[in-house]
Amino acid sequence: MSDTVLVSGANGRTGRAVVTALLKRGVAVSAFIRKPEQADGLKALGATSIAIGDMLAADTIRAAMKGCDAVVHIGPPMHPDEKLITSHFVNAAMAVNIKRFVYYSVMHPLRREVPHHARKLDTEEMVIESGVPYTIIQPIRYMQHLETIWKEVLSSGVHAMPFNTHVKFNVADLVDLADASALAATTPGHLYATYELAGPQSLSQDEMATIIGEVLKRPITARQIPLDEMASKAKAAGATDLRIETMRKMNGHYDHSGFLGNANVMRWLLGREPTHFCVYVERLAKRDGLM
Ligand SMILES: NC(=O)c1ccc[n+]([C@@H]2O[C@H](COP(=O)([O-])OP(=O)(O)OC[C@H]3O[C@@H](n4cnc5c(N)ncnc54)[C@H](OP(=O)(O)O)[C@@H]3O)[C@@H](O)[C@H]2O)c1
Numbered sequence: 001m002s003d004t005v006l007v008s009g010a011n012g013r014t015g016r017a018v019v020t021a022l023l024k025r026g027v028a029v030s031a032f033i034r035k036p037e038q039a040d041g042l043k044a045l046g047a048t049s050i051a052i053g054d055m056l057a058a059d060t061i062r063a064a065m066k067g068c069d070a071v072v073h074i075g076p077p078m079h080p081d082e083k084l085i086t087s088h089f090v091n092a093a094m095a096v097n098i099k100r101f102v103y104y105s106v107m108h109p110l111r112r113e114v115p116h117h118a119r120k121l122d123t124e125e126m127v128i129e130s131g132v133p134y135t136i137i138q139p140i141r142y143m144q145h146l147e148t149i150w151k152e153v154l155s156s157g158v159h160a161m162p163f164n165t166h167v168k169f170n171v172a173d174l175v176d177l178a179d180a181s182a183l184a185a186t187t188p189g190h191l192y193a194t195y196e197l198a199g200p201q202s203l204s205q206d207e208m209a210t211i212i213g214e215v216l217k218r219p220i221t222a223r224q225i226p227l228d229e230m231a232s233k234a235k236a237a238g239a240t241d242l243r244i245e246t247m248r249k250m251n252g253h254y255d256h257s258g259f260l261g262n263a264n265v266m267r268w269l270l271g272r273e274p275t276h277f278c279v280y281v282e283r284l285a286k287r288d289g290l291m
Contacts, residue, residue, distance in 0.1 A: 003099070004028040005185050006064055008055060008089060009074035010047065011038040013144065014104065017178035018072050019047055024179075025186050032064050056081065058088040065092040070100040070185045078246045082119040083126055090130045100135065102185045103127050107138040107196050107261055114250050124194070135184040136194040140261045143171045143199065143280045146208070150284060158223050159212060162230040162251040165205040165222040167258035172199035172266065173275035180269045198261025200274050208277060215281045216290060227251060 005022050009015040010031035019042065022029045028048040032055075033039065039050045053060030055075065065071065073089045075082050086103065093101045109121035127134050145161070146153070153159050177197055184190040203211070205222035213220035227248050234244045266274045285291045 002027045003069035003186065004030055004048070004067060006030045006032055006051065006068040006071040007074065008032040008071070009076060010042055011035075012074065012076070014074050014174065014178070016042075016045060017174045018074065018104075018181050019045055021175070021178035021182035022072070022185065023047075025182050027186050030064065030068060032061075055085045055088065058091065061088045062092045062095065065089075065096050065098070068096065068098065070102070071098060072102040072104060072181055072185050074104040078116040078243055080119070080242065082116065083123045086123045087126060087130075090127060090132050094130065094132050099133065100185055100191065101127070101132045102135050102137060102181055104181060105136050105138050107140040107198060107259070109138070111253065111257070114253050115246050116250070133191050135190045135192075137177070137181050137184060138194060138196045139177045140172050140196075140198040141169050141259050142174045142177070143275070143277060144174045145171070146212075146281070147284065153212060153220060154216075154290075157218065157220055159205060159209040159220055160223040160225045161205055162225040162227055162247075163205070163255040163258075164224050165209075167255060168202040168204050168207075169254075169259045170198040170200070170202050170261040170263065171208075171259075171277065172197060172263075173280050176266060176270060176274045180266060183269060195265050195269065196261055197266045197269075198263050199277070200263040200267075201277055202260055203277055204258075211278050212281050215278060215285050 005027050007015055007019050010019055011033045019029050023046045030049045030051050031042040031047040032051045032053055034054050036052055051064035053064050071093055075085050105120045105124055109117045112118040124136055180197055209220045209222040231244050263274050
């Protein structure tokens with residue numbers, strides 16, 4: 001019988017990618033979700049079983065963990081209770097003698113100016129000290145942030161993000177990050193490791209816009225969205241004040257520091273070259289019949 005891996009946050013952007021990556025490895029996946037109406041979508045993705053629960057309710061997590069061999073815990077982004085939520089998963093995992101506990105953190109949690117990075121740092125400390133057999137995944141910013149503005153880029157010819165256009169990021173493909181997380185959850189040799197996972201190129205918004213333009217064969221320019229404009233858009237989209245304040249701090253931090261990293265760990269883990277930004281943009285363009 002194959003191992004069963006519990007994935008929390010399974011219906012989220014990261015969760016769905018990790019479920020897909022685990023299924024490719026031939027293991028059974030139990031998808032932890034809080035809304036029963038999301039079950040059909042997860043089953044269509046291939047999830048073997050569904051666990052309905054709330055990350056803030058420890059008893060639902062204990063019930064979901066029964067019969068599982070490993071867990072990939074993916075907490076909700078920028079959540080004030082990151083550490084409490086993760087402690088519920090750690091305790092439940094230890095109660096069933098889990099083989100592998102993968103904690104999905106963030107690269108450079110030590111950047112304490114960014115509140116959710118600081119919370120992930122405190123949470124990593126708790127995970128390490130708990131005695132659970134852990135692997136910590138530290139992903140950098142995703143390439144997939146382009147997907148949230150893709151339609152606007154296509155209609156306006158402008159790539160707009162809330163930080164200046166020359167500061168650089170080693171953005172990573174979520175498919176690569178999910179493959180790396182699935183490896184850590186299913187293969188030996190990754191216990192008690194912390195993996196910084198970054199993409200292979202250091203790119204500014206200006207450079208990303210140029211690459212998108214080369215793929216689409218039309219000029220694309222970059223623009224810095226002022227933080228107040230970002231905040232009112234997020235408010236209109238229903239974001240909480242706490243989330244908006246956190247986004248202000250994160251993007252303000254990006255504006256002066258960017259987010260640079262090294263792809264060697266990802267290269268070693270995957271045993272192949274991590275995805276380059278132009279390949280990712282080509283994937284989007286092909287998906288939409290643009291090339
Ligand atoms: N975006 C990046 O560039 C990046 C980089 C590094 C690390 N990360 C990390 O990746 C993680 C996931 O981010 P994401 O963008 O994939 O998140 P997401 O799409 O917002 O997904 C979060 C999921 O968590 C679920 N959830 C929220 N509260 C819950 C609760 N109380 N009980 C059960 N489920 C709950 C949500 O369910 P509903 O559908 O019911 O709301 C949703 O499916 C975060 O920890 C983030 O810090 C992201």
